[in-house]
Amino acid sequence: MLSLHQLRCFLATLEHGSFTAAATALGYAQPSISEQVRLLEQQLDTTLFRRVGRGLVPTEAARALQPHASAALAAVAEAGRAVASVRELLTGTVRFGVFRTARFYLAADLVADVLQRHPGVRVELVGQNSAEVLEHLRKGRLEAAVIALPVEDENMVVTPVLRDELVYVSADPARLHARITPSDLASAQLVLPDASWRETDTTRRQLAQAVQRTGHPLRPRIEVEDTETALDIAARGLADTVTWRGVLHGLGDRLPAGLGWAPLRPAMYETFAVVHREGELSPASRVVVDLVTDRMRGLDRAMRARTA
Amino acid sequence: MLSLHQLRCFLATLEHGSFTAAATALGYAQPSISEQVRLLEQQLDTTLFRRVGRGLVPTEAARALQPHASAALAAVAEAGRAVASVRELLTGTVRFGVFRTARFYLAADLVADVLQRHPGVRVELVGQNSAEVLEHLRKGRLEAAVIALPVEDENMVVTPVLRDELVYVSADPARLHARITPSDLASAQLVLPDASWRETDTTRRQLAQAVQRTGHPLRPRIEVEDTETALDIAARGLADTVTWRGVLHGLGDRLPAGLGWAPLRPAMYETFAVVHREGELSPASRVVVDLVTDRMRGLDRAMRARTA
DNA sequence: TTCGATCTATAGGAGATTCCTGTGGGCAGC
């Protein structure tokens, strides 16, 4: 089978006009070049050089071969460069899994960080739900992600980075005076996000479990997909809702006016962790994993400091 | 060093999604593919497939590599086709050496023959003079040619194909009544072609030798480069000339009006031969050699028949 | 949960390939 090495030898011979010169240029012994070219001639079933006296004269076939041989070598060289540029994070796509509400915690800042360090890359932050993202991790479609615990998979490396607390949110200050108990939740008019994921979402399940113990089911009055929509509805006074302190923290000034919050008792927590498969991470994922870990831990410290 | 085989294995793996399937498709055992891809990863210093469970997931680097790997393989395939098409005389250049006046014997017809049989090829008929063409043959710049004898080179295969006779040409019928002798030549007003090649041209040297024996030098009154120019001058009655019967035969109706010819005594002959280096000829040269041999031999028979 | 099918990784060995050194022969220039 035609080999690149043969083409290299052929081109060097063509360029330098002799096997000996080509051998010198390529750092081989002359018979090696001679043999490679002979093999090439044999495989192409044609003569590439007329052996005339002590010299070589390229044939028409050699002239026909040259541009394609060069093209093949150039393509291979280009292949090496392309891979290197992905390896060095100069180009390519950085893909990372995130939980649904990650945008309140880090999304824009994270992307800014990555782009600043690696201006040539594409960034994909994918994930509608922690469970779905974990599935992507298991199937290998994602290399790393930041999602809500629990992650019960011994093949995954799990690094907790932030513990967040669920709080009650309402536009009515009267309903925020006391600590909110599960039975308060059971009787409240609630708007909850994640309509499509209510079966698998960890927050929903925690909430449902707590309310269930009071003997009542968790039956939100309104269900929407998006956390911000739920907050907007709460701001209008149409219903109350629950959300994570981190979300409120992340929204900052953008939190709809008039909303206040109160802690739940017993408190409900959610822990987010950076998760990836065992084994070596690609440089791209390494970068994002480190950035996310730093940012989330910073956020964790900031929120704990506020509580204290 | 990166090899085509590795790229082939990589592409097959990418396409079929597993080493095993790629091995089946390429007709190898699975470990061979596995190893080739591993080598490729090692040489590119990157991971191309994440080994996840019992499957493989291509990495970003693999996606970056794919188009270049395909391009390299395509270039090699194209190289094979290009060479084959030259080998099969579908494209490429057919180069053949000819003596200066070959156009009177065969040039246009020969080209027509070649082009009819091989419509895609380029044709080059090169040669200003038999001695020059022979030098090209020796240096390997030409593979085969038809030139005037003698060819004193034991590495050449020489096939005589046509014997031609030198004749005296004049516009004055009075000077054509008798056989022309060397002393007639010595005293005649002559126009001779091949001004630039008078030192090496075999005709000139034969002629000079014959005249020299009469005690006089050969001093043509006029020298021009081209045979047809010499004949035009002779037709105007400005001088007489000599030329080969084959030239007159080849010119046919295009011979300038008013010219007649007479044989020389003793007769002077020139033999043309198809000449090429020992060893195998390229298919292209083989074709031309055969055509030229046929045509010239046919011409030889035609001219001998006329004489008889 | 277990079993069987399926896939990758690894080991070891047979066979090719590749590359080397050494040598012979042809050619050109002095």
Add this chain to the structure above:
DNA sequence: GCTGCCCACAGGAATCTCCTATAGATCGAA
């Protein structure tokens, strides 16, 4: 004719490639 240079060839060492066999891991179905 001598010398230098180049290609071709031979033989052997090192490397590469590919195979079979097997172990380890995973997934899906029973």
